[in-house]
Structure formats: structure tokens, C-alpha cells
């Protein structure tokens with residue numbers, strides 16, 4: 001039978017923890033600092049990452065983009081240098097691509113121009129996108145119930161002057177009023193608002209798609225006088241075919257264009273470029289978190305070493321009145337575990353609350369891994385530095401331990 | 406070595422030291438704090454060990470109390486050589502068979518008199534439910550029934566030493582060992598402690614060995630062992 005019993009050991013450890021409040025607070029403080037900061041810092045890194053991934057999901061999945069110029073460098077990062085966003089694909093390219101891709105995908109154009117839009121006295125400069133109804137379907141931009149609808153194929157073929165507003169531009173121009181059916185002026189020409197797209201949230205550093213105004217591609221050509229197309233979106237029928245569609249698209253475009261004159265990419269490529277930037281940020285954050293773990297650990301170590309002479313004498317006394325080494329080790333181990341759990345739970349609580357607070361202005365997401373890592377490392381430090389001196393002391397003769405200075 | 410003659414003790418020997426040597430190494434210097442000590446303690450004896458400061462009294466007591474091990478020689482407890490005992494067996498003897506009283510009391514700080522007194526029970530077979538009762542009994546015996554909740558800081562030196570004595574007695578030990586138990590006390594408190602030891606000896610027939618550098622206190626014992634430079638110089642019996 002274990003003597004003292006586990007219950008006695010826990011009681012004894014709790015008594016010792018409660019009697020030495022200063023020591024208890026200082027030790028747990030080290031653990032609290034370590035756990036809190038690791039959880040907070042990693043929650044910022046992962047929060048940012050999942051926020052961006054969410055944004056990409058909102059833009060629509062299984063999409064391949066064709067854009068002018070060279071966007072990526074050879075190592076997958078963004079290419080540096082001047083980018084020319086001049087409209088330069090031709091209407092015939094759409095037909096050629098659609099023919100080449102067949103059933104695999106649907107090609108639709110996106111022309112963009114920054115123009116003035118006016119309602120009454122309110123005037124805004126915003127991105128006008130000339131496209132086809134496929135945009136609404138494949139880029140998740142269908143207006144919800146009660147907010148009108150996207151334009152139709154007929155609107156495109158008849159060059160109707162209709163417009164669908166993004167959430168924020170509708171808000172800016174109309175405020176609380178209902179925009180549906182109202183007349184707005186784009187580049188001096190009258191358009192009827194037929195729909196408002198729901199809020200999508202801004203892409204970090206990218207264009208604010210909530211400020212987009214969509215008009216039929218044919219009408220766009222009419223008001224800007226440009227027959228060129230700036231970019232295509234290609235909706236692929238199945239995620240497995242994305243690579244095949246990209247290869248095929250490149251092959252078709254290479255017949256007419258130079259290889260550095262256009263880029264065919266999908267959102268995963270864009271995402272991995274952005275993620276590699278966040279990766280660097282996360283490494284930095286993790287570094288800082290590691291430093292706070294070390295700081296917390298040194299705090300724990302210090303307080304344990306400061307109290308070692310007091311504790312060694314206690315061990316000497318306990319041995320003198322009949323404690324055998326294992327009983328002493330167990331007591332100190334249990335004490336250290338209780339302290340670590342106590343500090344760990346407070347640290348986890350602070351970390352959670354802190355990341356909730358950060359979440360109000362910046363995406364933050366607590367991960368189980370960071371909780372386990374922080375808790376694991378700091379309680380290991382707590383247990384090691386709590387038990388190591390006890391282990392040494394329990395090997396001394398009672399009288400040596402009692403005399404320890 | 407001079408031994409005074411008196412009638413031999415018929416009681417069994419509970420503790421026997423044979424050729425005990427304790428050597429300390431301080432730097433390169435080797436020093437024998439005990440240099441061939443032979444001593445037998447009979448059941449129910451009240452023995453004092455005295456001698457000048459630095460003569461090895463405490464060193465001897467620590468070896469008798471199994472708190473330290475001799476460099477050479479044998480310690481026989483009830484006839485058994487303890488040098489082959491494992492650490493946990495020694496711990497059990499310290500817990501059950503021996504009760505040690507220190508000059509510096511060695512109570513746990515911030516811990517009540519009652520909890521200090523029952524600390525050895527944590528390492529013995531006494532069930533948790535009986536511990537407090539035993540502790541109260543022992544503290545009542547040393548006259549501290551009104552101070553159960555006081556921490557050492559809230560007790561006088563004499564009271565602290567009485568808590569330490571209650572702790573030494575809690576497991577009903579066969580042998581009580583006390584190293585200068587009155588050394589840190591005023592004469593009144595010291596007298597009380599001595600009277601208590603007399604009572605334990607006379608009324609309960611306990612075996613008591615105590616160390617003092619005070620010749621008068623030493624003379625109160627049945628047998629006086631005088632030690633000098635790590636050797637027993639004279640043993641006198643009443």
C-alpha cells in the first residue's frame with residue numbers, strides 16, 4: 001500500500017501551496033505568462049490564415065483566372081516590377097477558349113474600369129465590372145431574396161443599361177433607402193439598379209469587391225468604347241479538372257500570345273502565395289511566443305531555486321521523522337503538477353479572453369495545438385524545476401538536508 | 406578509559422554501538438568527529454551524553470537516531486545491524502521506533518501545532534480519521550491543548566519545543582532521542598522540558614537519551630556518558 005495515500009499526498013501538497021502564497025503566485029505567474037502569450041500570438045497567426053482562406057472561399061471555388069502580365073515569380077511568390085493592367089484580350093478569345101475547353105468549364109469575361117457612379121447628389125468613384133450572368137453564379141454574387149436579381153443573358157444581348165450594386169457601394173449611395181428600381185448615372189449614362197449583392201467582406205490588401213458595380217459586358221463595351229477584355233474567369237466543373245483546364249487554357253492562349261504576357265492561375269496558387277507571407281509572420285509570432293515561454297520558464301526556475309534551501313530543510317525534517325524518498329518525490333511532483341495546472345488553466349483562460357478581445361478588431365483563432373504546446377512546455381518546466389531540487393534533496397541524509405543553507 | 410563499577414543492568418540492550426567512527430572531509434583535511442565509540446543502551450534507561458562543545462555529541466546522536474551513517478562501525482538496533490537496511494526501512498524505524506527532539510525544534514513554518522505534531526503519522530499506518538485525535542492527545546500531554554491552531558511563530562520557544570516533543574511521541578516510540586533539547590530555551594522552559602522527560606522515564610518507562618553540555622542537567626540521568634574529542638571518556642552510573 002502506498003504510504004502516504006494519494007489523498008494524503010494531494011492534501012499535503014495543497015496545504016503547502018496555500019501556505020506559501022508568494023511562492024505559489026510567482027510560480028504560476030511564470031506559467032500564466034507563457035501560456036497566455038503563446039495562445040494569443042499563435043491565435044493571431046492562425047486567425048489571419050483562416051480569415052484569408054474564408055475570404056477565398058467566398059469568392060467562389062473551382063475558379064481559374066486568366067489575367068494579363070506576369071503575376072507570379074518562379075518560386076511562387078508575387079512577381080515584382082511594373083504590372084500593366086491594360087485591357088488586351090479579345091472577344092474572340094472567349095469563344096476560342098470556350099470551344100477548346102468544351103464541357104470542362106465555362107468561360108466568362110471580367111472587364112473592369114474605375115468610373116464615377118452617381119445617385120442624386122451623391123457621387124462615388126468605384127470599380128465597374130462588365131461581365132455575364134455566369135459571374136453571379138460562379139463567383140457567389142447572386143443577390144439574396146428581396147434584393148432584386150442579377151442581370152440575364154437577354155440583358156447582355158440587348159445591351160440593357162442595368163446595374164447590380166455591391167453591398168458597400170449601395171450603402172454609400174442609398175443609405176437606408178431601397179436602391180432597387182432607382183436610376184443611377186455611370187460615366188454620365190443612366191442605369192437602372194436591378195439588384196444588390198450581399199456583403200462579402202474585404203479581401204486583405206486586394207480589391208474591395210463589396211464596392212463593385214456589375215453591368216452587362218456588352219453595355220460595358222458601349223460606355224467605355226473598349227472591345228478588349230481585361231481578364232477571364234473560368235468555372236471548372238470539377239476540382240480534379242483544374243490542372244487540366246489550366247494546361248489547356250495556357251496552350252490555347254500561347255497560340256496567340258507570348259508566355260510572359262498572361263498568367264493562368266487558380267485561387268489555391270494565390271492563396272499559397274499569400275500564405276507564404278503569413279507563414280513568415282507566423283514564424284515571427286512563434287519566435288516571440290517562444291521567448292515568452294522561456295521568460296516564464298526562467299521565472300518558474302528562479303522561484304524554485306530561491307526556495308530550494310527552505311524546501312531542502314523541510315525535506316530533511318520529513319525524512320528525519322520517517323518519510324522515505326519516494327514519498328517526498330511524490331509530494332513535490334504532485335505539488336508541481338497542481339501548480340502547473342492552476343497556472344495553465346488561468347493562462348488558457350486569459351489566452352481565450354485575450355483572443356476574443358483581439359477578435360473585435362483583428363481575426364484571431366485559438367488552436368488546440370497552441371494550447372497543448374504552451375501548457376505542455378510550461379508545465380514541463382514547472383514540474384522539472386519543482387521536482388529536480390526535491391530529488392536532489394531527497395538523496396541527502398536527513399541531517400545534511402536539515403543543515404542545508 | 407575509566408568505568409565506575411556498579412550493579413549490571415539486567416534489562417535487554419535496545420541499542421548498541423560498536424567501534425563507531427565518523428570522518429568528515431573538509432577540504433584536504435580528514436577529521437574524525439567520532440573515533441571508536443562503543444556504547445550500549447538498555448531498555449528503560451535514562452542516559453545523558455555530555456562533553457565540551459565540538460566533542461562529537463551531536464554527531465553521535467545523529468548516528469544513534471539513524472539520521473546519518475557512520476564511516477565505519479556497527480549500529481545494532483534490538484540486535485539487528487542496520488547498516489544493511491534499505492533507505493525505506495531506515496525511514497520506517499525513524500518513524501515508528503525512534504522519536505527525535507532537536508535543539509532548533511525544526512517545526513514546519515506557517516503550520517499549526519496540531520499539524521506539526523501529527524506530521525509523522527502521514528508516513529505511518531495510522532488512518533487519517535484517527536490522526537487529529539492522536540495529535541490532540543499528545544499536545545494535551547505536553548500542556549498545549551489550548552494552542553492547537555497556533556503556528557510556530559505564534560508560540561514561545563518552550564511551547565515550540567513541546568510541540569516538537571509531542572511530534573516525537575506521536576508514534577509511541579521505543580527510544581526518545583534529544584539533542585540539547587533545552588539549549589535554545591530559558592531556564593524555566595528548560596526545566597519544564599527536563600521534568601517532562603523525567604515523567605516519561607519514570608511513569609512510562611521509556612528509554613531516553615539526551616545530549617547536554619550542562620553538567621548539572623546531565624547529572625539528572627541514570628547514566629552519564631562524557632565524550633571528548635570523539636571518544637567516550639567516562640561513563641558513570643548512579
Ligand SMILES: Nc1ncnc2c1ncn2[C@@H]1O[C@H](COP(=O)(O)OP(=O)(O)O)[C@@H](O)[C@H]1O
Pocket residue numbers: 429430431438456457458459460461462463464465
Ligand atoms: N558536516 C560536517 N562537516 C565537517 N565537520 C563537521 C560536520 N559536522 C560536525 N563537524 C565537526 O565535528 C565535530 C563534532 O561536531 P558536533 O558533533 O556537532 O559537536 P557537539 O555537538 O559536541 O558540539 C566538530 O569539530 C565539528 O566542527
Ligand SMILES: [Mg+2]
Pocket residue numbers: 462463464585
Ligand atoms: Mg551539538
